[in-house]
Amino acid sequence: MTGKHSRRRFLSMATGTMAGVAVTSAAFYSATELMRANAAENGGFDGVSSPQYTDLTPFKDKLRQPPTLAPKHDGITEMEMVNQTVRLHSQLPPVPMWTYAGHFPGPTIEARRGERLRFAWTNKLRGTLPVKAVYVAPDGPPPGLHPYNVAGSGGAAERPDMAALTPWTAVHLHGGYQHAISDGQPDDAVTPGSSQLTEYTNEKAAHLFYHDHAMPVTGPNVLSGLAGSYLVRDEREDALGLPKDDYEVTLSLADINFEKDAQGRLEGRILYKRIAAAPASSPDANPPTLAFEGPFTIVNGVVWPYMDVEARAYRFRMVNNSLTRQFILALLDEATGKPLPGAVTVIGTDGGLLGEPQPAGETISLMPAERVDVVIDFSVFAGKRLRFVNTIPGVPAGSPVPDAGVGRPEVMQFRVGRNAAPKYRVPRKLSAAFRPLTAKDVPADAVERFVGLIVDKFGMPALQELQEVASGTKTGPGIVQLELDGKLRTFRGVANYFEDRTNFYAASGGFEVWTFLNAGPIPIPHPIHIHLIDFQLLQRNALKGTIDTATQSTAQPLTLGAAQPIAPEESGWKDTVLVPGNSMVRVAGRFGAQTGRFMYHCHLLDHEDDGMMRPVVIMPPAVLTVQKRQMALMGSSTGMSDDMPGMKM
Template identity: 55%
Template sequence: MAGTAVYGGANLLAGGATEAEASEDISARLTGGEGHDLKGASTPRVTELTPFRDKLPIPPTLKPSNRGTTEVRLVEKNVRLHSQLPATRMWTYEGYFPGPTIEARRGQKVRLAWRNELTGTIPVKGVFVEPQGPPPGYPALNTPGSDGAKERPEVAALTAWTSVHLHGGRQHAISDGVPDSGVTRGSAQLAEYTNDMAAAHLFYHDHAMPVTALNVMAGLFGNYIVRDEEEDRLHLPCGRYEIPLAITDVNFDTDAQGRIDGRLLAKRVQTEPTVPGVMTSALHFQGPYTMVNGRVWPYLDVEATAYRFRVVNASNARPYTLALVDEKTGKSLKGAILVIGTDLGLLDKPVVIDDTFTLTSGERADIVIDFAAFRGRRLKLVNVAPGTADAPPAPAGTPAPAAGVPYPQVMQFRVGLGRHRAYAAPKRLDPRFRHLSASDIPKNAVERFVLLSLDPMGTPTVMELQEAPAGTKTGKGVVQIALPGKTRTFRVLGRHFEDPANFYAAVGSWEKWTFISVGPVTQHIQHPMHIHLMNFQVLARHTVDGTAFDTALGGTTRPITVKDSVPIATSESGWKDTVNLMANSMVTIAGQFGTETGRFMYHCHILDHEDEGMMRPLVVMPPQVLTLQNMMRKMMNAPGKPDSRDGGMPPMDHGTMG
């Protein structure tokens, strides 16, 4: 039937709309966009790619209809990612990589039908390779090609199963991209987005479990912009002076002569021997090449004036510590980047970045660069490799293969010769914004603790903690934390995606979460933690002594101690939905849930970790329903009832009142 949307095979008309209103040709609503018709090689020719050879593509803009349903097709397309490469087979939204930039106004309800029209198997080759160099063996990831490894048959057999998540959005759980409720070819996921939020840069991407990393690598992500009147009044750079920058890393396979053939390669370093029928333990993916808007190391011609860049780290796992460098002198241009917003909207005032800013997977930054002072110059945006305890970071733009950054270049800006006035940024941005302090958090806010560590097999895992009764002894599944003023004892409730839900929350409630990451001192793993439906701010960061946690025991042998305070970076000082956690550290955030309800998720946004179970459910209910839910759980755990060890219901964590 024409003009219908399909969800799980059922024909639906959105909100009683007529068939003529229900669906329309999306091409009529796609505007702008450029640089997608790149010409280039038809066969593999090179073993190295040339930086800054190709122009930055800009995705077209899609403004969905206010009436009925706007249909977005998921289709296969051959996309050229660099002019020296043959075209790459990819899965896309409407044939664009990244997908169209969807733009909506605050309060505008948008109904989209994400129609899966993908055919064949996934266009990603998966391999496990042996580590190289010192543990954990990252240098094996620094080059293209499969290194003789056999293709993973379980990846080669995958057909399209998709579930679209609007990251940072306000939507009921049924529209949130339920990770184990994907759709197959011929069906569509019907979603309604309320956009009941301040102006912000969100992004949409596939969220199907356990293939999110592969589906996103195949091409399934795009930008989503919410605008409002407060932002309009600021007259920030707009039109051709406002550009989304989606940063991702990528790797490619090679032919028999070692020439890069353009095929997407999910190469991961194996850390344990292969066991037939069991997923191999492996480092998360990191590719040697950086793409911006789907082009490897592009350039952008800019006028000598101010531009607003909406930057998102859409990579599987790679963190980007970004600096702007003068190509002629090789020196960082300190103070050239102005941060005006974070994940979920504008700050109260602009803040100058002294040197670098870091984005981990899922994080966004709203920045302004005024090129007026750089007429006729060429500037590079580069990824600064992290330093270690034994060595400081290398100068910006310097290759650091041992740190997993063989190619630091991200993109190039070519500044024109025209004369423009220096940009005068607004002194005040969003008058609604205020920095939260501990005293701003309601006294009845629910408090939650989540521990991140390794399981006995060395796989990263997320552990939900519930306060234990006084007198509980240390041992298996028991965690003690020496917090300021008090040592607290917790029991581990849930560890895996498949475990029962423990975290239940009320609509609109304030909550305070503490994430603690522990592990060996030699481990440098990071976990960007994303909470669906919660706007939060970072309250505090500390280092911790993680050696107190015994991986084999699944608990602590002595209390985890909190150590030094760590400054909160400018790039994470506003409203957020994703927060990074370094190894052996603790971060405390506080925020408020929206008015939407259902079974949401919180998880590590390293997509390989998410797929491997580092994700847990979070159920948001109307408060009256939550009261009844609490009563039922208490009934199931009353004296004489079977407890979770006997197959009954586990105790639910409603959180601790702060």
């Protein structure tokens, strides 16, 4: 069944008396009908029922599309989280998963810009975590990543804390503008039998996505299946004539691993394998670990799928739903093994369409949570087979690089039909409202925030919130200095962990500039996500110097090196930004009108779960004034500073 026919079938079903998840009045409807109506067509390719294979064949199974959910404007739409077995490859037995409405990925929700929607996310999950979690030892000196390149636990014992984990869920609409009460707070999750009620305002046409956000189990919950896409459309985008219906395809990319049985056969249970970087500090503590990566790539819930495409233009809405893996995608011609520069045109980023289309480079980078909207015109590739592969800079595209954790570069294959349509021309103007931001566009009263991305004394990555202090402050523990724009700026670290006191308070609608300093001794790239704000990259520079692990201070001021490029896929509005190791990144944007306690964090989900997440409280400006005065009073009576980070008005 084609994607177009499937979508029409669901939409027509949703208008009948058995409305499924569509809402016709102020009433609740179960998503069970959606699960039953679409289970066969979205998860029903044939395959083995017991372990038989030690490896999986790439491009054996066809890409599938999740069903489309078009909720009505009034009332409440209920989405149930339920246990389901899902076939991820025909050579793999069905895999037990936690899902939204029985599908992995979850149903693609479609909304219209300006349409206010309400959801009840109902936790009906049963039992304990369906994935198996283990720690394994590195196989040599750093990077010691070879355990990531193979399936199976190698006999490592299952983690008892994860084996006993019961469902605790909080749904976050990533990239959405909603009050904090609807944002999926990491410590406001619900247990089975309860619902999380949310209201979404859908203020921009963009590719958002929803996923679990419960602290500290976001990683295993998402790996278990709790993620799906959310598309917001509007009339301006509709009028552009971009590829649509069968020719608009959402691609959810992720990596995954599977346990093996005693005979070395893939047994069909998802494996959450992390490498222990050092011994645990005590019997009650988990060891410091490297984040999860898996040897297999899944696209829309199928391992290494193929897609039959006509020789015409397609629009692909891509999202990286991995826990930690970066995809640096190259499109190859299978016959030659050579990349196809110029074949991919970037038309949008996290926050919606660009002003004008941009030709992609030879590769497209996607860190976890990043989205990119692209057009590929297959009319010039009639009769060919193309494939997306994951690459490593400096290595020929399509080559395995085990030492970098990419043992299997395959992602997906395109099988192009022979009858070529006329060449498609992407509209020259995509969004009249978009324009690039520069430093000159930053208002004089914009709030500045500085955050260090560091490694703490336990060897774990952390956020170091930095409060600017007098220039004459002596260096010492917790003091970080930075030479920026010809000035020496001095900061004091005031928080590192999720549980530390709140320091960042912001005005709703306020314009802000955030500077991230990735100066830890280990050059880990971090994708940083800030809730309730779309921003643009002002600059990215190499950063010289280190914030010491033991003292969380600089012995010498950090200084900037050469400017680093901003790729087409990150040149628009963003909500997640890559901060490479040994770099400084500055972003600027305006918070939404909504209010409450929000988060900013690394979107490597294992880092987030390990505590690399901090709050920012957004208040109406008048309320923030009262808060500032109150904190000044508290500072004068307790010795605390009355100049807290982000309190500039």
